[in-house]
Amino acid sequence: MTTKLDELLNWCRKSSVWYMLFATACCGIELMQTGGPRCDWDRFGAVPRATPRQSDLMIIAGTITYKMAIRTRRLYDQMPDPKYVLSMGSCSNCGGLFQHAYSVLKGIDKVMPVDLYVPGCPPRPEALTDGLLKLQEKMQSEKFLRKPV
Amino acid sequence: MIRTEEMTISMGPQHPATHGVLRFIVKTDGEVLHEVKSDIGYLHRSMEKIAEKVGYIGFQPYTDRLDYVCAMTCNHAYALAVEKLAGITVPERAEYLRIIAAELNRISSHLIMVGVTAMDIGAFTPFIHAIRERETVNDLFEMLCGARLTYNYVRIGGVSFDAPAGFKEKCVEFLDHLEPIIDEFNRLISFNKIFVKRLAGVGVISREDAIGYNLVGPNLRGSGVKWDLRRDMPYSAYPRLEFNVLVGTGEAGKVGDCFDRYMIRIREMIESCKIIRQALSLMPSGDTMAKIPRRIKPPAGEVYMRCESARGDIGFYIVSDGTERPYRLKMRTGSFTAMSIVEKIAPGLMVADLVAFVSSMDVVAPEVDR
Amino acid sequence: MLNDKLKYLEEFKPQAGDAWFIVPIDKIAEACKTLRDEYKFDCLSCLTGTDRGEFLEVVYHIFSYQTKETVVLKVKLDKTALAVPTISGIWPSANWMEREAYDLLGISFTDHPDLRRIMLPDDWVGFPLRKDYKEPEEYRGMSTKLC
Numbered sequence: 001m002t003t004k005l006d007e008l009l010n011w012c013r014k015s016s017v018w019y020m021l022f023a024t025a026c027c028g029i030e031l032m033q034t035g036g037p038r039c040d041w042d043r044f045g046a047v048p049r050a051t052p053r054q055s056d057l058m059i060i061a062g063t064i065t066y067k068m069a070i071r072t073r074r075l076y077d078q079m080p081d082p083k084y085v086l087s088m089g090s091c092s093n094c095g096g097l098f099q100h101a102y103s104v105l106k107g108i109d110k111v112m113p114v115d116l117y118v119p120g121c122p123p124r125p126e127a128l129t130d131g132l133l134k135l136q137e138k139m140q141s142e143k144f145l146r147k148p149v
Numbered sequence: 150m151i152r153t154e155e156m157t158i159s160m161g162p163q164h165p166a167t168h169g170v171l172r173f174i175v176k177t178d179g180e181v182l183h184e185v186k187s188d189i190g191y192l193h194r195s196m197e198k199i200a201e202k203v204g205y206i207g208f209q210p211y212t213d214r215l216d217y218v219c220a221m222t223c224n225h226a227y228a229l230a231v232e233k234l235a236g237i238t239v240p241e242r243a244e245y246l247r248i249i250a251a252e253l254n255r256i257s258s259h260l261i262m263v264g265v266t267a268m269d270i271g272a273f274t275p276f277i278h279a280i281r282e283r284e285t286v287n288d289l290f291e292m293l294c295g296a297r298l299t300y301n302y303v304r305i306g307g308v309s310f311d312a313p314a315g316f317k318e319k320c321v322e323f324l325d326h327l328e329p330i331i332d333e334f335n336r337l338i339s340f341n342k343i344f345v346k347r348l349a350g351v352g353v354i355s356r357e358d359a360i361g362y363n364l365v366g367p368n369l370r371g372s373g374v375k376w377d378l379r380r381d382m383p384y385s386a387y388p389r390l391e392f393n394v395l396v397g398t399g400e401a402g403k404v405g406d407c408f409d410r411y412m413i414r415i416r417e418m419i420e421s422c423k424i425i426r427q428a429l430s431l432m433p434s435g436d437t438m439a440k441i442p443r444r445i446k447p448p449a450g451e452v453y454m455r456c457e458s459a460r461g462d463i464g465f466y467i468v469s470d471g472t473e474r475p476y477r478l479k480m481r482t483g484s485f486t487a488m489s490i491v492e493k494i495a496p497g498l499m500v501a502d503l504v505a506f507v508s509s510m511d512v513v514a515p516e517v518d519r
Numbered sequence: 520m521l522n523d524k525l526k527y528l529e530e531f532k533p534q535a536g537d538a539w540f541i542v543p544i545d546k547i548a549e550a551c552k553t554l555r556d557e558y559k560f561d562c563l564s565c566l567t568g569t570d571r572g573e574f575l576e577v578v579y580h581i582f583s584y585q586t587k588e589t590v591v592l593k594v595k596l597d598k599t600a601l602a603v604p605t606i607s608g609i610w611p612s613a614n615w616m617e618r619e620a621y622d623l624l625g626i627s628f629t630d631h632p633d634l635r636r637i638m639l640p641d642d643w644v645g646f647p648l649r650k651d652y653k654e655p656e657e658y659r660g661m662s663t664k665l666c
Contacts, residue, residue: 001559024170024190025515026217026298029261033297035285036280050165066658067640068170068191076170097210097493099665100202101195102637102647106665122298190638197623198647213660234536360561360584363612381586450536453565453580459590464565468582469536481565489615518638 006143013056013082014139016045020055022075024062025087030122031061039125042097043134052078055137060114061122063091063098064105073111084115084139086131093117155183160503163192167425167512168265168507171488185495187488193518200478203310204282205305205445208478213299215480216516219258219459221250224303230465231305231456235447237439243307244386245432249320250293252421256327258459259284259414259421262511266411267338270347275338282330284410284458285323292316297307297407305310305445307438314326317429324422331418337413340403349402349412352506357460358403362490365483366461367417368510369408378457390427407509414511432440444473460484460511525550526593539578539591547594551581555609559585563606568624570649575626577603584645596626606629645662656660 006102011030023031034039035048049055052075062070076085087108095106108114118131159171169189176184196215199207212227213220225247232239264279287297294302294310302309338344354364359372369376377394379387395416397409423486449471455462461483468477487510493501528540529552540583542550556558571643579592594603605628607614617628625646628634636643642659645652654663 020163021165026214028169029217031604033280033284037277038281038284061420063192063194065191065193067193069661070659071191075163095665097214098194098199100199102198102652102663103193103195103445105661110661124297124511127627190636190640193638195647208607236535278620307596323657327583358611361611361612376584431664448535448628451539451591452536464580466565466578468566468569477567479565479567485615486612493611 007140008140012141016138017057017084017139018049018055019046019057019059019086019134020052020075020079021048021050022058022060022072024060024064024068025091026073026148027091027122029130031059031088032114033118034125034128039129040127041132043130044134044136049123052076053080057084057086057087060092061088063096064108065103066097066105067103069103069105069111071107072123076112082142082144083113085113086116086118086135088118088120088128089123090119090120090121093119096121105117153178155341170193171507171517173503174492175495176504177500180496180499180501181464182498182500185492185503186200187491189488189514189517191518192338194515196480196519197478202474204474205447205475207338208475209304210299210301213301214515215456215519216460216463216482216484216513217267218513219254220298220300221247222456222458223255224301224464225251225385225464226454226458227317227457228305230452230454230467231445234375234450234452234467234469235305235441235445237306237441238436239307239385239439240436241335241386242311242435243431243504246312246437247295247303248386248390248428249425250290250300250308252288253286255421255459256418259285259418260408262414262508263334263339263411263416264461266348266505266508269504270344272338272344275334278330278334278337285326289316289320289323289431303398304438306441307436307454311437320425320429324425326477328419328422331415332491334414339412341351345401345408346364347501347505348408348491348509349406351407351500351502352495352509353403354405354490356405358490358493362493363486364422364461364490365486366457366459367413367460368411368483368487370395371413372455374404375398378455380432380461382455384456386431389431390424392424397421407505410509410511446471446473454491458483458518460487460513478515482516482519484510484512484514487512488517525553537591539593542592542594544594544596546602547579547592548606548609551606551609551610552582552589552593559583560588561585561588563610563612563616564648566613566620568620568626570624572597572650575601575624576643577620577626579606599604601626602629602630603627607631622646625649 048140098104162170172188209261213222215223262278264276267275311413401408447469451468455464464481466479470476534539560581564582564583567578575596577594581590622636626650
């Protein structure tokens with residue numbers, strides 16, 4: 001009984017992943033193009049929201065500097081549960097091209113837990129969509145009602 | 150008796166209306182702004198220090214990330230600076246390919262600007278139209294160099310790949326498709342009464358302020374200064390091409406307002422189409438890369454070279470000490486000073502006007518912070 | 520041509536690239552004012568700070584829209600006395616450019632209206648573009664190491 005309910009709830013959640021508009025650098029443009037007409041994310045139910053209070057997914061698109069990392073963590077804390085983080089591009093995976101820099105955080109996983117990493121510089125819209133589909137698979141297999149208390 | 154108070158708001162780094170990670174600390178009395186302070190540095194990626202570590206050839210991919218919306222012209226500016234210092238001559242075919250790439254990029258950058266301006270005012274649909282056209286430009290670039298956003302195409306000494314068979318036809322097809330779309334765009338939004346009212350007379354920048362604050366590109370031309378590096382200090386193959394330089398005329402309100410800057414960008418897209426058609430017809434056959442050594446070691450000296458990008462001129466100041474790494478590399482970009490003039494012009498505007506003003510200045514965060 | 524009015528300018532022509540004039544520190548504001556008022560150089564195109572090892576220098580690229588000429592001025596600063604008069608009253612674009620030179624190199628500009636850090640966080644220690652700069656181990660709990 002709870003398995004079926006879990007599946008239903010998970011299907012509802014995965015089909016309306018609302019992501020937060022958080023684009024720092026170049027990956028932000030590819031994120032915009034992914035939401036655009038050709039590789040349309042709206043068909044997956046994923047629409048952008050401007051505020052963290054109304055979003056489930058935070059796509060860290062672009063380089064994160066130390067100055068920005070403090071604010072990013074605050075935005076993550078403002079998102080309500082259940083929340084997911086998708087790290088898009090090399091810069092937020094590990095610092096990317098800017099590993100020699102003195103002011104760049106070498107990977108967003110130093111400040112927050114990441115669910116999915118999408119490599120690329122910037123990743124193509126097809127790669128990012130693949131990432132979203134994998135995240136949806138992950139969401140489908142979660143057990144909320146059956147979690148041991 | 151109603152008591153009013155001044156409110157300090159942080160239009161923070163994450164905001165749908167700021168173009169990237171920029172922050173404004175505004176003091177408002179109701180809707181009217183009293184003071185605006187810009188806070189930048191949220192995307193400071195220390196490119197200038199990295200250049201001292203990776204060398205001239207290694208720095209080429211970083212120039213794409215300087216202004217990712219118009220990356221070809223940033224590559225071009227850097228290549229021009231190093232070629233001037235090292236005395237390298239670029240083959241003719243490469244010059245024309247560089248110009249075609251730069252002008253296509255200018256079109257795609259202006260498409261983003263007009264779409265985002267409309268989105269900031271509140272109209273979401275023109276943005277979708279703009280990025281639909283941009284997808285075709287991305288396809289053309291993918292034919293040329295394999296990448297959609299960070300191209301690394303214009304290299305020191307020429308360009309990395311030659312145009313493949315069928316590129317010229319696809320390019321002409323795109324230009325034939327784009328010119329009626331710009332007309333449709335104008336009918337859709339540009340001369341819409343509400344849109345014009347939101348932009349006309351807002352954020353007027355006088356000619357003296359524009360020159361004194363070192364505004365460049367369409368921002369400078371919008372205030373009535375007829376200056377375009379492609380015509381006034383030409384480089385590459387621009388002396389052989391004909392095009393008009395557009396100046397703001399205050400057609401909807403005053404000279405130097407947001408509407409002037411917006412219309413200049415719309416009309417510059419049409420001029421870019423003209424330039425690309427001429428370049429495609431004049432392009433000779435030949436090499437696309439000069440014979441340069443594997444490790445470039447320019448002689449000791451300095452150079453300051455400017456190149457007209459979509460956001461105005463990008464200046465590269467390179468100090469060489471004779472080795473294969475630059476001693477100092479500085480990038481002077483148009484968006485940096487465009488952010489500084491916001492502090493002067495904004496007091497007296499309303500909060501919504503501030504959003505329109507910043508989007509008409511076409512500021513991108515990595516150009517500001519580097 | 521410029522040496523007629525500004526006798527303290529010392530020209531230097533290297534083998535490759537642009538030539539420049541060296542200006543004494545106390546005369547830089549006067550030189551810039553003369554360039555703007557009498558020679559019609561209406562725009563400060565670029566202001567750069569460089570660490571030359573034994574000394575620091577500030578490089579000014581000044582441009583004229585009317586004659587299309589660029590003049591390069593340089594000021595040499597001793598590492599123990601890093602202060603240059605500001606020129607933000609002459610060309611407003613100098614305001615932020617001088618703040619950037621202060622932030623990344625530690626050069627202070629006397630009489631600047633708002634001299635504080637611009638790119639780096641306010642509590643950052645050190646001046647990164649100096650050649651002897653060492654990166655800190657961590658910043659506010661975030662490790663600066665690669666992995």
